[in-house]
Amino acid sequence: MLAWFDANTATILNGLALGAVLFLIAVGLSLVFGTMDVLNLAHGAVSLMGAYVGVAMYGAAPTTGMFFLAMAIAAAVGFAAGGVLATMVSPVRNHLRQALLTLGMALIVAELLQEVFGPEVRSVPVPEFLSSTVSLMGNPYPVYRLAMVAAGIVVAVVLYIVLERTRAGAIVRATVADRAMVEAIGIRTKVVLALVFGGGAALAAVGGLLAAPILGAQPGLDDQILLLALVIVVIGGLGSLRGALLGALVVGQVQTIGVSVVNEFASFLLFAALAAVLLFRPQGLLPARKGAHV
Amino acid sequence: MSEIFFRGGRTARRTTAVMAGSLTLMMLTACGGGSLGNAEGDDGATGSTDTVTVGLAVPQSGVYAGLGEDMTQGFELYLEQADNKLSGYDIEVVSADTGEGPQTAIPAVSRLIQQEQADVVTGIVSSATALGLRDTFVQAEIPLIIANAGADDITAEPSPYIWRTSYTNSEVSGAIGKHVAEEVGDGSVYLIAADYAAGQEHVNGFKEQFEAAGGKVAGETFTPFGSTSDWQPYLSKIRSSGASAVFAFYAGSEAANFVQQYSTFGLAEEAQLYGNGFIVEGDVLQAQGEAALGIQTSLNYSPTIDSEVNNKFVEAYVAAYDEVPTVYAMQSYDAAAAIEAALEAADSVDGPGIAAALSEVGEFENSPRGSWSFNENHDPDQNYYLREVQEVDGKLSNVVLREIQD
Secondary structure, eight states, X not given: OHXXXXXXXXXXXXXXXXXXXXXXXXXXXXXXXXXXXXXXXXXXXXXXXXXXXXXXXXXXXXXXXXXXXHHHHHHHHHHHHHHHHHHHHTTOOOHHHHHHHHHHHHHXXXXXXXXXXXXXXXXXXOOGGGOOEEEETTEEEEHHHHHHHHHHHHHHHHHHHXXXXXHHHHHHXXXXXXXXXXXXXXXXXXXXXXXXXXXXXXXXXHHHHHHHXXXXXXXXXXXHHHHHHHHHHHHHOTTOHHXXXXXXXXXXXXXXXXXXXXXXXXXXXXXXHHHHHHHHOTTOSSOOOSSSOO | OGGGGOOOHHHHHHHHHHHHHHHHHHHHHXXXXXXXXXXXXXXXXXXXXXXXXXXXXXXOSSTTHHHHHHHHHHHHHHHHHTTTEETTEEEEEEEEEOOSSHXXXXXXXXXXXXXXXXXXXXXXXXXXXXXXXXXXXXXXXXOEEESSOOOGGGGTSOOTTEEESSOOHHHHHHTTHHHHHHHHTXXXXXXXXXXXXXXXXXXXXXXXXXXXXTOEEEEEEEEETTTOOXXXXXXXXXXXXXXXEEEEEOOHHHHHHHHHHHHHTTHHHHSEEEEEGGGGOTHHHHHHGGGGTTOEEEESOOTTOOOHHHHHHHHHHHHHHSSOOOHHHHHHHHHHHHHHHHHHHOSSSSHHHHHHHHTTOOEEOSOTTOSEEEOTTSSEEOOEEEEEEEEETTEEEEEEEEEEOO
């Protein structure tokens, strides 16, 4: 058993790294769903926009400053895209119509990205200060993936604090719990919801940028990302931050250690996990509870 | 977090259903691709014998759009050089967008045959598309000259109407087998490929030649096609297998990601990477960057082949399109050459006439890839080249090391 862990440390760690970046992307989808009751199928496209920010800004390996600047720009682009989407879906209450509207936007955005950046696969280099490798059980392991784990932890902690411990977070939670009451005390809930939408989309774009050195940037990636994010949200439980975190970690491990152990079934593992959760715990592993707490 | 957010209960369950529906919807659209082909030239063929209508069926949308563009450019370059006249006939090109697979390609190509009344059709990137269309061409008695799709089955039973200027999957991968066996000596080789029909054919083709030359296989893995983005678990397996070299088949974005991760995880220093040319062909190579340096591949072409014909071809291609020709452009260029030769030999310029003439065209001596001819299966009988990724004048390039002798 111990020997098995020895041999698979890198793979487990890698599952964490993949899980961390998937968490960044999926949490926005889950929160927007939680606050606005909107299923945003343009989420993958927003994430791909983040990846293309990297393509547009990096020539060779970016310097530290460039890397953080790109993150800021990706966040801004994502936030703006989220704001536009929030405005568009706000009059639409029907879930199926929301899904069609956002899916339509996703197709348009994907086509525009292909027009601008071309149909070929583009690679995004790892920033210089993270481009080295460390030795892990005698095998080289890229530092960049460790940094992704760190980024995932930081975002999870910050989101938790913001939502649970700040006034802004309290307003968001109150908006979800009782929109009319929040309006009554003089807060425009439409603005609150647009901000949450923008924030979720910004996280998706940053997640897309951070994942780009591993996943690349090419047409079609948006669908792959959206699929993973939807699976994560369903596994974890709709609208829950803890659920998104757990779902992302599960999917990360399924996609790495799972395919390593039962390689012949690699194509089906992800959906097998999804089906198992839907069968035995259809509300997801950690669904949002009633009331307003994490 | 948020329970915050949550209403739970019935709404959540209903929404799960909507999500599941949306997933399905998404997967459907992902397979979509368009078939919005736009015809060049007038609708319908003229009945005149002085004009030959050539259908160019290439992907103009979807993941293979880049390949389609190369093929269009290669074909058009040949026509331009011939002043748009092949063997005295005016050539009218009508194009159709085949999209990503048979569901978009078949209606688009049927339009070429029925509405545009093409006398001969060329193009076809995807093997699934080629297999799906095979019978259509045979029944319509219109020759199809495949300029890329490599599935062995397409020409396993030769038809007078099905021809190919590209390669068969098992041959292009088998070509490097003997070389790898000689290089690794007592070591063993790990095989990894995308899990679909072509991946299997490439690996089997390689394995046959490699084992015939005395090579040992350390292990074999097929990765989910189109949904694998992280190769680390597989790379760990390769490392623990103790293989001294790796043979891989990937193309497009999978090739770019695989090669980069192969290098990132330090495997490039431990095990030489071999493949067929598609793992480092075209745009993919620039995306891979330095990670691709040193990879050795087999292919029927490289723009660095040093022959008079090829140098002229590369020069003209660069002048016209400002980029170096890919194997896809070359195969399409040669498809135009095959059409010209067939028109030269044809008794009548209709489907059956051109098809009959194709079996009499003999050797193509003026091809950028070197001299080749159609074999009894209507596949090219051609040379393969051993190529290595090197940096030449600051740009990555597939430099020809030598011709591969059988």
